[in-house]
Amino acid sequence: xxxxxxxxSNGAAIRDALARRGVELDLQAFETxxxxxxxxxxxxxxxxxxxxxxxxxxGNLVQSGISVDEAKARVAETLKEIDEQLDQEVARAQAIxxxxxxxxxxxxxxxxxxxxxxxxxxxxVEIRRWGEPRSFEFDVRDHVDVGEGLAGGHLDFxxxxxxxxxxxxxxxxGLARMxxxxxxxxxxxxxxxxxxxxxxxxxxxxxxxxxxxxxxxxFEEDLFRIAGERELYLxxxxxxxxTNMAAGEILDADALPRRFVCHTPCFRSEAGSHGRDTxxxxxxxQFEKVELVQMVRPDQSTQALEELTAxxxxxxxxxxxxxxxxxxxxxxxxxxxxxxxxxxxxxxxQQTYREISSCSNFLDFQAxxxxxxxxxxxxxxxEPLHTINGSGLAVGRTLxxxxxxxxxxxxxxxxPEALRPYMRGLETLEAR
RNA sequence: GGAGGGGUGGCAGAGUGGUCGAAUGCAGCGGUCUUGAAAACCGCCGGGGUUUAACGACUCCCGUGGGUUCGAAUCCCACCCCCUCCGCCA
Numbered sequence: 001x002x003x004x005x006x007x008x009s010n011g012a013a014i015r016d017a018l019a020r021r022g023v024e025l026d027l028q029a030f031e032t033x034x035x036x037x038x039x040x041x042x043x044x045x046x047x048x049x050x051x052x053x054x055x056x057x058x059g060n061l062v063q064s065g066i067s068v069d070e071a072k073a074r075v076a077e078t079l080k081e082i083d084e085q086l087d088q089e090v091a092r093a094q095a096i097x098x099x100x101x102x103x104x105x106x107x108x109x110x111x112x113x114x115x116x117x118x119x120x121x122x123x124x125v126e127i128r129r130w131g132e133p134r135s136f137e138f139d140v141r142d143h144v145d146v147g148e149g150l151a152g153g154h155l156d157f158x159x160x161x162x163x164x165x166x167x168x169x170x171x172x173x174g175l176a177r178m179x180x181x182x183x184x185x186x187x188x189x190x191x192x193x194x195x196x197x198x199x200x201x202x203x204x205x206x207x208x209x210x211x212x213x214x215x216x217x218x219f220e221e222d223l224f225r226i227a228g229e230r231e232l233y234l235x236x237x238x239x240x241x242x243t244n245m246a247a248g249e250i251l252d253a254d255a256l257p258r259r260f261v262c263h264t265p266c267f268r269s270e271a272g273s274h275g276r277d278t279x280x281x282x283x284x285x286q287f288e289k290v291e292l293v294q295m296v297r298p299d300q301s302t303q304a305l306e307e308l309t310a311x312x313x314x315x316x317x318x319x320x321x322x323x324x325x326x327x328x329x330x331x332x333x334x335x336x337x338x339x340x341x342x343x344x345x346x347x348x349x350q351q352t353y354r355e356i357s358s359c360s361n362f363l364d365f366q367a368x369x370x371x372x373x374x375x376x377x378x379x380x381x382x383e384p385l386h387t388i389n390g391s392g393l394a395v396g397r398t399l400x401x402x403x404x405x406x407x408x409x410x411x412x413x414x415x416p417e418a419l420r421p422y423m424r425g426l427e428t429l430e431a432r
Numbered sequence: 433g434g435a436g437g438g439g440u441g442g443c444a445g446a447g448u449g450g451u452c453g454a455a456u457g458c459a460g461c462g463g464u465c466u467u468g469a470a471a472a473c474c475g476c477c478g479g480g481g482u483u484u485a486a487c488g489a490c491u492c493c494c495g496u497g498g499g500u501u502c503g504a505a506u507c508c509c510a511c512c513c514c515c516u517c518c519g520c521c522a
Contacts, residue, residue, distance in 0.1 A: 041482050045491045052491090055503040059450035072502055079502060097481090250442085250479085371480090380461090382479075 001104050001369045008034065017110035020330035022119050025107060033100055040093035047086045054078040105211065106218055109365040111330040112339045118329030124342070125329065130313065131322030133346045134405060141411075142349035143403040144280040149411045150175055151432040155281070166278070167270060167285045169396070174429045178402070178415065179288070181422035182395050183263050186290040186315055190392055194311045196261035196292060201241035203264060204232040209244040212370030214336035214362075221271045224285075234267035238291035239389045246295050246372035250382045256374055257296040257304065261392065264289065281396050282354065288395035294388040297374065298364065301386035305361040309341045312357045312392040318418040321401050322346040324353050338363045343393075345401045356397045359390025 007014055007030060015025040054075040061071035072079065116125045147155030153173015160168040171179055190196040204226065210216040210233060215223060224234040235241060242262050251258070266289050277283035292311060296304045309325065316323045328340040337360035344353035364384035367373065373382040406414045411431030415423055 038482075041491085045482065048491060051502075055501095056451060058502055063450075068502085075502075082502080252442095 001365065002107055002110075003364070003368065004034075004100070004104065007104075014110055017113075018107070020115070020117060021108065021111055021333055022331050023108055030100075030103065033096065033103070037093070037096045037100060040089065040096050044086070044089040044093040047082060047089055050078055051082045051086060054082070102217075105369070108335045109333070109338045109362065111333055112361075112363075115333065115339050116327055116329045119331030120329075121332050123329035124332055125327040127325050127327050127341075129322070129324040130317065131320065131346070133322045133348065136348065138409040140348045140404065141407060142280065143347075143400040146403045146407045146411065146413060147171075147175060149431050150413065151430045153177070153429075154432075164285075167283065169281045169284060174423075174426065175399075177423060177426075178419065178429065179395060179399050181419050182398050182402075183288060183290060184422045185318070185419060186392060186395070187261060187263055189315060189318060190261040190290070190292060190311060194259075194261075194292075194314070196259040196311075199242060199245075199260045199262045201238065201245075201262060201264065203235050203241075203267075205235055205241055205244070207231050207233070208370075209240050209247070212244045212247050212372075213240050213366050214334075214369065215240065218335065222269050224267045224269055235264060236268050237266050237289060238262040238264040239293060242291065242293040243295075243366060243372075243387050243389065244370055246367070246385065246387070247370035249372060251295070251372075251374045251385065253297065253374060253377050256385065257294050257300065260293045262291050262293065263395075264291070281400060284396060287397075290392050290395065292359075292390050292392040295367075295372065295374075296386050296388065298383070298386050301361050301363060301388055304386075304388050305339065305341070305359060308388055308390050308392075309343070309359040312343055312359055312390050315393050315398070316343065316345060316356070319398070319402065319416045320418075321398075321405055321416075323356070334358070334360065336360070336362050336365050338365065341390075345397065346405065347401060348404050354397070356401065357391040357393045360388065362387045362389075 002014065011025075011027045011030070015027050018025045057075055058068070058071040061074065062068055116123060118124070141149075144155065144157070148157075150173075153171070153175045155175060156170040156172065157168075159170040163170070187198060191198050207216055210223070215236060223236055226232050226234065241264075242260050245260070246258070265286055267286055268284075270283060270285060273283060281287070292308050294304050294308060313323070313325070323343055323345045326342045326344060328337075328342055333340055340358055340360040342355050343357040343359070345356040346352075347354050363386050366387045367384035372385055372387070374385040375381070376383045402416060402419075403413055406416060408414060408428075413429040415427050415429065420427060
C-alpha cells in the first residue's frame, strides 16, 4: 500500500513513477477525498470529545449525590447536540477512511528509479548470462516428448486430464523421484549455504493474508477459493503465508534479517492465460516451488535483493543449467514489486530463455498492508520493514529444463551430477 | 460431534458500568551508587490516527463485528481463536 503521508507531501513524484508502469493515479480525486476526510475527522473527534466530557460530568455529579436524571438535565444541551450529530459524523468519517483505504489498496507499488522504462516484457533489460547453451548433434525434443518417452516412470498428461482436466501433470517412477530430489537439493542448499530457515506453512489462507501480500483485492480471479463457510484460498505461492508471518508484528532490530525457505505446492487459476503454454508443464494449475523470503531493515533491502537473486542462481549453477538474469521494466513489474529480477533458464526446444524465478523487492509496500514492522533503534518507533522474495526455484520448470538440456540422442536423460546423491546415485533416466 | 473454561500492553496478571489506555510483577531503556559488574534505589516504558514548526492537545483501540447506555475492558447478541475433558480420527 502506498504511504498516505508520502502521497500527501510528494504526490506528483508518486504519480509520475506509477505512470512509468502504465498506471494513472488520480491525484485530484485523492486530494479531494483526503480533504473531506480531514473535515470529517475533525468534526467527529470534536463531537466525541464533547460527549466524553459530558459523560464525565454526569459521572461526577452522580457521585456527589445528585440523581442521574438531574445530572443529565444539567448537560442536556450537549447531549442533544450529540444525539443529533455524533453517530452520523462518526459513520461519515469511517466511510471516508474506508474509501481511501480501498483506493490505496488498489494502487500498485511505484517502480524504483533504477527500473528500466518500458511497458512490456520486450523492454526488459538483460543484465547477465551464465553458462553456454549446449549444441545438440541430433534433433532436440521438448520436455513433453522426452518425459513421455522415459522408461521406469514418466510424464503422463492423459492420466492427469482424466483426473483433473487441463493444466495438470502426473509423474511416476524415476521422474517423480527426480522432481522430489530437486526440492531436497534446493532446500539443502539454501539452509546450509545461504542462511535460510526452513519453514512449513498452511496451503490454505484467509483473505487478510492475501491482502497483505497484494493478491487481494484486485486479483481474486487468479486464485482458487475453496467451497465452504470459511473464506479460504489455495496459496498461489508460499510468499503469501511466509511473508504474513510478520503481519501485525513489531520485530526487534536484532531479529533482522529474517530469512525463510519454504517448499509448497502453488495453485493458480491462470485466468487470462488461456492458450498460452498449453503444451507441457510450463504453466500448470498446481506446481511445486521452493520460495525464498526475507524480512529486512529498510536500508538493507537493495543489497538483500541482489543476494537473494544470487541464492536462486546458485541452484541453476549447481545443476549446470544455462540462464540469464533480466531486470524487469516498469510495465512488466508485478502489482506489489518495486523492482524485480527474473531468472530465465535456457530451453533448447524453444531456443529461448524462460522464466524460472522472479526475485522482487517490495520495499515497505507489503509491510504496510500487513502492518509488519520493526523497531528502529534510532527513532525508538515501530516502522514498516522491507520484504523481499524470489523463487529458488520453480520445481516443475526446473524439471522441464533438465529434461530438455540433459536429453540424449537415444531419448534417455542424464541425471545432473549435483542431483545424483539425492537419487541414490542414479546416473540416467532410461528411455523406453 | 458433546460438555466446560478463557481471550486485557513484549510476557505474566488485576480490573465486572463512571477521570481505566488500564493496578502490580517480570523483561526492556535511562540514571544514582560501583574500579567494573551484580544487587539496591529513582525515573521512563503499548499501538493507530488527527492537529502542531515543535512542546503539546485531541481521538480511537482491552479477540472481531453489532447492540444497550449520558457513559462499556466491564452488560447483551453473533462470530473467530485458544485451553481442558469425552467421542471420532491421519
